[in-house]
Amino acid sequence: MTQTATRLPAVHTVGVTVNGTHYSREVEPRQLLVYFVREQLGLTGTHVGCDTSQCGACTILVDGIAVKSCTILAVQADGTEIKTIEGFAEANGKLHPIQQAFWEEHGLQCGFCTPGMVIAIDQLLRDNTNPTEAEVRRGLDGNLCRCTGYQNIVKSVLSAGRKLRGEEPFEKPDTALADASAH
Amino acid sequence: MFPAKFAYAAPSSLQEAVGLLEDPEAKVLAGGHSLLPLMKLRLAQPKLLVDIGRIPGLSYIRTEDGHLAIGAMTTYREIQLSDEVHKQAPVLAEAAHEVGDPMVRAKGTLAGALAHADPAGDLPAVALALGGSVRALGPGGERDIDLDGFFVDMLTTQLQEREIIREVRLRVQPPGSGAAYQKFDQPASHYALTGICAIVTLNGGTIASARIGVTGVGPKAYRPTAVEQALVGKSLDEEGLKAAVQTVADGIDVQGDIHASPEYRAHLARVLTRRAVVQAAERAKG
Numbered sequence: 001m002t003q004t005a006t007r008l009p010a011v012h013t014v015g016v017t018v019n020g021t022h023y024s025r026e027v028e029p030r031q032l033l034v035y036f037v038r039e040q041l042g043l044t045g046t047h048v049g050c051d052t053s054q055c056g057a058c059t060i061l062v063d064g065i066a067v068k069s070c071t072i073l074a075v076q077a078d079g080t081e082i083k084t085i086e087g088f089a090e091a092n093g094k095l096h097p098i099q100q101a102f103w104e105e106h107g108l109q110c111g112f113c114t115p116g117m118v119i120a121i122d123q124l125l126r127d128n129t130n131p132t133e134a135e136v137r138r139g140l141d142g143n144l145c146r147c148t149g150y151q152n153i154v155k156s157v158l159s160a161g162r163k164l165r166g167e168e169p170f171e172k173p174d175t176a177l178a179d180a181s182a183h
Numbered sequence: 184m185f186p187a188k189f190a191y192a193a194p195s196s197l198q199e200a201v202g203l204l205e206d207p208e209a210k211v212l213a214g215g216h217s218l219l220p221l222m223k224l225r226l227a228q229p230k231l232l233v234d235i236g237r238i239p240g241l242s243y244i245r246t247e248d249g250h251l252a253i254g255a256m257t258t259y260r261e262i263q264l265s266d267e268v269h270k271q272a273p274v275l276a277e278a279a280h281e282v283g284d285p286m287v288r289a290k291g292t293l294a295g296a297l298a299h300a301d302p303a304g305d306l307p308a309v310a311l312a313l314g315g316s317v318r319a320l321g322p323g324g325e326r327d328i329d330l331d332g333f334f335v336d337m338l339t340t341q342l343q344e345r346e347i348i349r350e351v352r353l354r355v356q357p358p359g360s361g362a363a364y365q366k367f368d369q370p371a372s373h374y375a376l377t378g379i380c381a382i383v384t385l386n387g388g389t390i391a392s393a394r395i396g397v398t399g400v401g402p403k404a405y406r407p408t409a410v411e412q413a414l415v416g417k418s419l420d421e422e423g424l425k426a427a428v429q430t431v432a433d434g435i436d437v438q439g440d441i442h443a444s445p446e447y448r449a450h451l452a453r454v455l456t457r458r459a460v461v462q463a464a465e466r467a468k469g
Contacts, residue, residue, distance in 0.1 A: 004206040005190035005231040012191060029191035029232065051184045053220060054371060059286055065260070068286045071219050075191050076212075076236060123285065141373070142284025 014078045018043065019087030027074045034058040036074035037084060045085035045115050049144070056143030059116035060084050066123035068142070085115035088122075097163040097170060098122060098156070104172050107156030109147035117143050121157050125164055133158065186222035193234040197241075197255075197320050197349060203233045204345040205322075211235055211347055213256060213295040216287050235347065246271055250315055250352040255295075259288035259306075271355035274362035274380060278309040281366055283373050294348040297333070300340050300403060302438065303374040307334060307404030309364060312380035312396035315353040321346035337402035360384045361466030365459040366399075367451050369442050375399035376443045377451035379431075381459035383414075385467045390414045393460065400452050401435040409433070410456065419464050421457075428456040 015024040018041060025040045037043050037060065046069060049057030053071040060069045061083040088096040095103065098118050108114045117140070124131065124139040131139065136157045137150070145153060162168035194200040203209060208230035212218060221227040235241065241256035244265045251271050253262070262268050262279040269276050282288055282296075282305050296306045297317060311334075316327040321343055328341050330353075335341060342348070356362055366378040380396040393414040398404040413427040432449035439445040 004192075004203060004209065008190040008192055008231070010190075029189055030186045032185070051223070053216060053283075053287060056284070056286060065289045066286050067289050071216055071287075072290065073191070073212075073215070073219070073232075075193070076215070076234060120286065139285060142286045 012075050012078070014074050016077055016080055016082050018082045019084060025074075029073060029075055031074040032070055033060075033062075033072040033074050033077050034069035036077070037069060037082070040074075043084050043086050047112055047115060049112065049116075054142075054144065055113070056116040056120055057113050059119045059143065061119060061122070066120050083119075085118060088118060096122075098125070098160040100170060101156040101160035101163060102153075105156040105159050106152045107148070108153075113143060113145045113147075117145065117153060121160060124157070125161055129165060130161060131157070184223040186219065187225060187228045189222075189229055190231045191234065192231065193237045195238060197235065197238055197347060200233050200235050200238065200347055201320055201322055201345055203231065204347070206231050207344065209233055211298070213298075214258060214290040214292045216283070216291040217295065217299045217301060241349075244268060246355065249355055251275070251355060253293055253351045253353065255348050255350065256292055257294070259283075259291050259293065260285070262293060263288065272313055272353060272362075274356065274364055274382065275306075275309055275313065275353065278305050278364040278378075278380065281305050281364065281368070281373070281375075281378075294351050297351060298340060298342060298348050300334050300338050301374070302337050302402050302404070303369075303376070303378075303399045304404070305364070305366065305375055305378050305398060308375075308378050308380045308396035308398035310351070310353060310396070311404055311406050312362070312382050312394045313353040313356070314394065315351070317342075317348050318350040318352060319343075319346040320349045325349065327352070331406070334403040334405070339403075356382060357384060359467060361463040361468070363459045363462035363466065365455040365462065367455060377448055377455055379452065379455040379459040381456065381463040383460055383463040383467050385464060388418050390417050390419075390460070390464065393463075395431070395456060395459075397431065397452060397456075400432055400437055400448050402438060405435065407431045407433075407456075414460060419461060424457045424460060425453075428453050428460070431456045 011026045037046050047057035049055035053068045058070040062080050120143050210229035212232045212234045241254045243254040244267050259279040259282050296304050362382040364380045366375045378398040382394045384391045393411045410431050417423045432452045437445035
């Protein structure tokens with residue numbers, strides 16, 4: 001270690017508010033935010049996929065902006081307000097409109113990418129409340145899904161947009177059974 | 184994947200940050216979206232990170248003296264969303280939208296991209312086409328470095344070891360001009376296999392002036408000045424433009440990798456330069 005570096009502390013205290021709860025933990029400078037959230041705070045809904053800022057499974061909101069937590073140091077997040085997937089459904093279990101849309105449109109299979117998808121979509125629909133299908137696909141550039149081929153994810157985003165704009169009921173009538181009986 | 188151990192400092196002023204850079208193994212951390220991936224791969228192992236993200240007042244976009252002045256911590260996302268950028272240099276917003284993905288754009292910074300000088304970065308091409316300077320702070324004070332000549336080689340700029348970009352100053356698009364950024368990207372990373380920024384003014388049906396920035400082709404972004412000159416006086420017919428852009432990769436050490444051979448990149452450069460010029464000219468017509 002060089003002179004300046006040795007004068008600096010080996011661990012730093014990081015204080016963050018996550019989903020409304022304040023946490024304070026000691027971290028090494030090289031601790032990544034995603035591991036801080038998962039391992040030091042025990043919030044394992046945020047996933048580590050590629051660990052190279054490509055797949056988006058680690059997406060969380062930091063001060064209201066969707067970011068990839070695998071490419072941010074925990075020390076950089078000191079003093080911020082964070083929202084992870086655990087903060088989306090209500091305490092009584094009622095899903096967030098985006099989660100409800102994923103449920104209805106079968107927007108997930110294995111579910112590994114889903115937390116990052118939901119949070120990226122939350123940002124997308126706040127930036128553009130009525131996106132076209134092309135804008136949705138472009139907006140999901142930073143999130144990889146290896147199961148669904150994206151069709152149902154795109155349907156979920158469009159449905160979530162309608163729900164958030166009040167053009168579609170929060171719970172759509174279940175058409176799956178009616179469809180099945182028609183066959 | 185963890186980076187190798189390093190010490191971390193978050194100074195509260197740029198002067199303090201410059202002081203910390205006296206450590207020869209220190210690196211500046213801004214958005215971190217180029218540096219941290221390199222550190223995870225151990226391609227970079229700085230012993231000290233100087234985080235300029237906590238210094239107040241480094242995130243802004245304003246117009247002064249015919250230039251867009253953009254602060255060191257201004258992100259691609261802020262550039263994309265800026266009314267000022269859409270008014271003064273819409274091509275910058277257009278190109279910022281081409282970088283990475285929405286989450287990367289929320290952290291990555293224009294100043295960081297220029298300092299990092301990735302040969303496949305999008306914004307160096309746009310910065311060169313617009314023209315302007317980089318305002319850097321070092322131990323000897325502040326200086327403006329002209330963007331022409333700023334990029335020296337792959338990942339290398341004129342910035343000295345202890346200098347930090349305080350502000351990027353880009354000329355606003357000239358009145359009556361049109362501009363376009365055309366890119367053929369690597370679909371996973373969205374880095375440019377080739378990216379071309381063209382800014383064109385017209386005189387009737389012919390090109391009065393053209394400025395071109397090229398990225399992804401050589402070891403650094405550059406302006407093909409012979410092409411810029413050859414375009415002057417040309418009409419927009421396809422054959423004439425093809426001839427004018429023919430030399431866009433001449434004299435350049437065109438890079439090859441698993442995604443694209445040097446021949447293919449040079450071909451892309453010719454095709455995309457023509458397309459960017461045509462699109463820019465159409466926009467100049469209004």
